[in-house]
Amino acid sequence: MEAKSIHPGRSAYNHLNALALTHGIPRNRVDEVIDLAGLGSVAKKRAGAFSLGMGQRLGIAAALLGDPQTVMLDEPVNGLDPEGVLWIRNLLTGLTAEGRTVFVSSHLMSEMALAADHLIIVGRGRLLADTTVQDLVREAAATR
Template identity: 70%
Template sequence: MITAEGLSKRYGPKTAVDDVSFTVRPGTVTGFLGPNGAGKSTTMRMIVGLDRPSTGRVTVNGQEYRGLRAPLTEVGVLLDAKAVHTGRTARNHLRAMAATHGIPASRVDEVIEITGIGSVARKRAGGFSLGMGQRLGIAAALLGDPHTLILDEPVNGLDPEGVLWVRNFVRHAASEGRTVLLSSHLMSEMAQTADHIIVLGRGRVLADAPLSQLVEQWTTAQVRVRSPRAVELGELLVAAGAVVQGSGHDTIDVTGPEAWWIGDLAAERGIALHELTPTSGSLEDAYLALTGDAVEYRTRAVPEAGTPIPEVVA
């Protein structure tokens, strides 16, 4: 279990993490989300003792990381897949790490097999692709068979097979009672992997809840209706107090009434329905609603398709 209590970190006048408290519990995959500059990486670095908190404390299974006698066997960490001696082979890199904790060479072979890097294990890490570097970083995190896993963007650069493997692996690890803290910017992947979500924004906790509860609280459910008389049905629904948006000549999205009520109304008026599909919001929708005012680095809006691009005048 990871427990943060009033955790803050300041760099001169800038506050990167501001009075953050949360608990990452065993047996669940906890997603750690937030815009760039939100304080996620700084928080993870404080968990594993790479940065010292300005105030507050964070513990792993009741102890600060620096107090762990054999940290590799307690906490598996992937923060930077590039943190490897580029002249060493993957196998030698893992053997060097194993030697610091008396971990047998057989375990090195096991994690090489688990992460699928056997074919490149004798090649220098400096020549690895981004995906292979990620796999080596995950192998290093697994070396001590730890009860706690902290993985920052573990699917970055992986092919679809690798992404699926990471998803299945972390869920299996949680099912074994391990503590898993997983950071990613891929909302669709996080939605399929995480049980619980912590969202940071400008160094503060914006949300800390089960994924389903977060989505329900921060998104609006709709009903997709398709009918040859969609316009007429939409007018009836608006008159009944619903919010209706057209998404096609025969399709409307309805907010307010439930699907069964819309179906009954259509039946009463003899309106044929070709589709009546309740839709819920996504994790991405909830995340954007939560962090809309907490984005530090904001990009310019992209023009809609078909919008003319202004000419550049020399």
């Protein structure tokens, strides 16, 4: 879901609760993802007043609401402050440590080097690389 696909007058809690109700997800999961996403202090506030980073956190909370085994995130660090970037790194590594598959679309290779163990690089609709971070760095160093 797009992080900003929420009615601006609705609170983060109400948004997530509506998603849970329409998808048969228990209400206690709403509280869990609010805590997981670090939204506890703003959960009752109108999402229209959220910063870009808080909107990202709400979008991630929505993505995790159904407790998926596979998570796909597009530019998850976009708009996050340094604390938020560290939070998303820890979240991604925590999800994979639980045995989940996490796909991340990002232009920030330095960020991916810190959080990913395998890279698939696509450019102009073509597969450019399907490799580990270490092998990609090694190959890049060899071509210098």
